[in-house]
Amino acid sequence: MRKPELEDVLRRAARRDPEALETLVDLYSPRVYGLLYRLCGSRDAAEELLQETFLRVVRTIDRYEHTGKFEAWLFRIAANLARDRARQGRRRGSMASLDESPVDAELSSPDRMSTDAEPQRRLMQKEACDRLLECLERLTHPEREILYLRHFSGLSFQKIAEILEVPLGTALARAHRALKRLRAEFNESY
């Protein structure tokens, strides 16, 4: 969606126009869900928080200042909800791969099975993905949070620093540290 169109949708959403709000759900729910799913480790929790994220958008969008930072605002809500969930300890520690279906689903989908000529290669890819996810799960929540925020939101580190309410240098240092730990975990897992 082009920027003027998005701004029009946001203006209508600010008046709680149901169609505009549904458009925002269509536009952003895949990325927000991706973040929530990776941070929570379960589909149920991610779906619950996805709904809560957008309900909070509906409830507070009249107070949102339209300064071109909607995505940052949206991902801040989602990240805060995921952080609260982690603090509460619900489903904390569950491995994403335990509830994982994307990789399995991708591998077992009829299209893939019928067209993929290299099942062995795909199996190795799945194993690599699972290992990577396991390593990511061993990071602290703030470390995973910043990596997943960058990966799923597509926002700059400057905006991510604003979301996390830390200076840019702190955000970058945290991401750097998280990647360093991830590398170490990955190497150890072999």
Place this chain on the structure above:
Amino acid sequence: MTPELDKLERLIERELEVLAGLPAPTPSPEAAQRVKSAVRAEAIRLGRPSQRFSVLPRWAAVAAAILLAAGLSGVLTGSPKPGEQLADAAELLALWSDTVGRSSDRLSFLLEDGWLLEQPVRESPKALDRVLDTLDASFEQLGGL
């Protein structure tokens, strides 16, 4: 951004490519639909007060007219020579205050709970004409005080 931070960010961006191979989970169509339904319901729920008040301009004046007319008529109807009966200015003021108070109460009731009256009022233009005629008559009587 300082050159050091810029360099660090570029380094991190390169290393983050390791996540590119991760599958992107997406909500099930059912879950996405549930979210949309919940969002729509919440938007309608929160939007209702403003919708209620947005219709007020169409009938609030009429409702006020009804109440004023009813209130004034109650005071003035059957008083062929109100000036004689309400000679005492203090008594007149008290009655006027009481009438305004009752009208205000009824108006408050209409604003808070009586918004359903909009439909019957709108569908009955003759009733509206009668109300407005009564209001005119009331003002004429008021002018005669």
